[in-house]
Amino acid sequence: MILDLPAGPGINHQGGKLKIGPDYQLYAVIGELQREGQLQNIKYDLLPDNSGAIFRVNPVDGSPSNNNPFLAEKNDSKGASIAKYHAYGIRNSFGIDFDPITVKLWDAENGQDLYDEINMVDQDLIAAGNWLWDLFQDRRE
Structure with missing residues (x-):
């Protein structure tokens, strides 16, 4: 097995x-499996x-x-190897793919009730790979 990913339990996400x-x-x-922790930007959790x-x-x-x-x-x-993380702060992604021209990685995320997102996952755009869920989604902060 290459990665030991959490498969559940998780009600959603x-x-x-x-x-x-x-x-x-x-x-x-x-x-994020509806968890609340440091990967969801809750600093002391x-x-x-x-x-x-x-x-x-x-x-x-x-x-x-x-x-x-x-x-x-x-x-x-x-035991979670954060060295394997490319990005965190991801809410509920059902898709990633690479632009065939720029080869940039894109991530599709479902919003809470609306405001789904398509994000370019570029390390130059967000410091240290943090995509800011639960601090930011769509048009709200």
């Missing part, structure tokens, strides 16, 4: 998609637990990709 990128790395996205994140790993051995934003970080006490 499992999300999930696997994709080999143009860089030949494996990308996997999983929703649950430690990273592999929910609400886009992973980027070597598809051969599951090791973190060389330029992931958290590569220098150590594993947290729950």
